[in-house]
Amino acid sequence: MITKNKILPTLMFSFLLSQGAFSATTDSSYILVTPDCLINKFDAPYQTLSHNKNFSLIKLNVENFTKLIGVRNSQKTLCGGFINVTDAYNSSHFSNENSALFLEKYIPKTSISKKQFNYGINHTKEVNQLLALLNPDEMWKNLTKLSSYTDRYANSDTGLGAARWIKSQVEQIAKDNGRTDVTTSIINTGTSYKQPSVVVKIGNSTKPAVVVGAHMDTLSSFWGNMPGADDDGTGSVTVLELARVLLSSSMHFQKPIYLIWYSAEEEGLVGSQYVVAEFKKDNIPVEEVIHFDMTGYTPNNDKTMWLLSDNTDKELTSYLELLINTYIKKPLKYTKCGYACSDHATWTNNGYKAAIAFEAEDGKYNPYIHTSQDTMSQLSLEHMTDFTKLAIAFTGELADPVS
Ligand code: BES
Ligand code: ZN
Numbered sequence: 468m469i470t471k472n473k474i475l476p477t478l479m480f481s482f483l484l485s486q487g488a489f490s491a492t493t494d495s496s497y498i499l500v501t502p503d504c505l506i507n508k509f510d511a512p513y514q515t516l517s518h519n520k521n522f523s524l525i526k527l528n529v530e531n532f533t534k535l536i537g538v539r540n541s542q543k544t545l546c547g548g549f550i551n552v553t554d555a556y557n558s559s560h561f562s563n564e565n566s567a568l569f570l571e572k573y574i575p576k577t578s579i580s581k582k583q584f585n586y587g588i589n590h591t592k593e594v595n596q597l598l599a600l601l602n603p604d605e606m607w608k609n610l611t612k613l614s615s616y617t618d619r620y621a622n623s624d625t626g627l628g629a630a631r632w633i634k635s636q637v638e639q640i641a642k643d644n645g646r647t648d649v650t651t652s653i654i655n656t657g658t659s660y661k662q663p664s665v666v667v668k669i670g671n672s673t674k675p676a677v678v679v680g681a682h683m684d685t686l687s688s689f690w691g692n693m694p695g696a697d698d699d700g701t702g703s704v705t706v707l708e709l710a711r712v713l714l715s716s717s718m719h720f721q722k723p724i725y726l727i728w729y730s731a732e733e734e735g736l737v738g739s740q741y742v743v744a745e746f747k748k749d750n751i752p753v754e755e756v757i758h759f760d761m762t763g764y765t766p767n768n769d770k771t772m773w774l775l776s777d778n779t780d781k782e783l784t785s786y787l788e789l790l791i792n793t794y795i796k797k798p799l800k801y802t803k804c805g806y807a808c809s810d811h812a813t814w815t816n817n818g819y820k821a822a823i824a825f826e827a828e829d830g831k832y833n834p835y836i837h838t839s840q841d842t843m844s845q846l847s848l849e850h851m852t853d854f855t856k857l858a859i860a861f862t863g864e865l866a867d868p869v870s
Contacts, residue, residue: 477818498516618692634651675754676752755861770798780809
């Protein structure tokens, strides 16, 4: 009998090859950081370069990489995804960094803080002005569009189309509001993926920036439509609505605000690694990063907002608590992912202060993600809107509005 696990990855492999996903890497190896719970379920050959705590740095060929994607995608409950660190590892090898040291950088750390808590509430008037501009209907309309793509897979034409649509939406908003201080750009996801990340800079300042992001990609629709309404359509429309609110206000900020829609998060945080590398290369200083990934599902209609306490900065995460208590007044609690579950971890791993707010506690989040049932009918607009309020409060306070 052919088991599901053996045939699916093979079909997937042919499909991905036909999409050109591996055009640049067909004869090279993949280097991944994988949690033990995932690799223990994997019976194809791979080489372990290093092991530390519950994580391994592994090397495998493209065919077995595709098999691993199959294993990850067929998990009923997520135990942990892999980070695709191929490019970072290959470039670190030029400097002779050993594998153990390399892996160490990717081991999840509980919240760390380098300095004392020194964030406050300083711009109540401006934040309330911005909050008054928030329109949840716009979020719902944008989510309807984003979840109508067959998929937003990082290597499909529809994934590329979704990135172009997001970029053109922001360009239209900037035009409608006569803004000349908005720069829209893309950062390519290496050479193996069609979908780039989309980056918008608001303001002309070169001071340390505030970054707000979400990932726009979904898994491939090879097995059926991938609407990705919650994962991460919700975060993506939060960032879009933040763009509309900021650009339609006449408020200006002392610090630049970067809005980012990452590509290829689902492929192992690939897009955000290229984004962070580009920020470093261009010497763009970044002070704080907030990330939104899944904000719409409310188990038992519970509107608690959850903050992740691993792979995040403790001080910044405590500040989110203060912002929620001040401006949103909803219950909040802490939970953990247990692994590098989204793009905030890429910033954290590179030494930046990053935080993430999330829809539910571990184990109670949207059970339909990564399936064709990740649709808007499962989602609460009120819950999503609370996270957009948080995005507005975060930028309104931290980017120093000019009054
Ligand atoms: N939106 C999820 C992250 C997530 C899922 C956070 C469940 C918390 C609970 C994200 O898109 C995702 O699927 N992440 C992957 C890991 C990634 C590195 C490929 C995962 O969780 O398996
Ligand atoms: Zn996902």
